[in-house]
Amino acid sequence: MYRFLLMICTLLFLLPGSQLLAGDSPQEQRHELMEQSKDAAKPVGGMLKGEMEFNAATAMASFESWATVAGEFGKLFPEGTETGYDTEAKKEIWTDRAGFEVELAKFDEAVSRAIAANPQSLDELKAAAGPVFKSCKSCHEAYRVEKE
Numbered sequence: 001m002y003r004f005l006l007m008i009c010t011l012l013f014l015l016p017g018s019q020l021l022a023g024d025s026p027q028e029q030r031h032e033l034m035e036q037s038k039d040a041a042k043p044v045g046g047m048l049k050g051e052m053e054f055n056a057a058t059a060m061a062s063f064e065s066w067a068t069v070a071g072e073f074g075k076l077f078p079e080g081t082e083t084g085y086d087t088e089a090k091k092e093i094w095t096d097r098a099g100f101e102v103e104l105a106k107f108d109e110a111v112s113r114a115i116a117a118n119p120q121s122l123d124e125l126k127a128a129a130g131p132v133f134k135s136c137k138s139c140h141e142a143y144r145v146e147k148e
Contacts, residue, residue: 026076027085033069033076034088037136040065044129047122054122059129063115066132070108074101088145096142103139110135 040062046052114128
């Protein structure tokens with residue numbers, strides 16, 4: 001009886017959260033991943049601009065966050081998600097899927113190299129993060145609608 005009650009309580013606890021997660025559209029998930037990427041870019045950008053002191057652990061945390069984005073982002077563009085949730089995705093993602101996949105691969109490679117570099121100084125961070133930011137810019141120029 002105790003196990004049965006424990007199982008029911010566990011299911012009641014988990015069910016509302018899983019329903020919320022299951023209801024997220026690909027557009028919303030893409031948005032959240034881009035927010036995560038932007039949040040990861042802030043400290044790295046701050047270090048590169050001299051607005052904050054270099055911190056290797058913070059840089060690596062940003063790189064790891066980008067790795068998560070790189071692993072998930074490309075999966076969130078199925079047919080039929082070209083519109084909705086105020087998406088910033090250009091139609092070219094679907095009409096030039098091969099080009100989009102190349103950009104995603106460039107981002108993944110740049111992030112993997114940045115992680116492998118494990119920068120321990122500001123100069124090393126510049127060398128590691130530069131290709132990541134370049135990849136972001138390239139993809140945004142080709143596949144993201146600029147909002148005003």
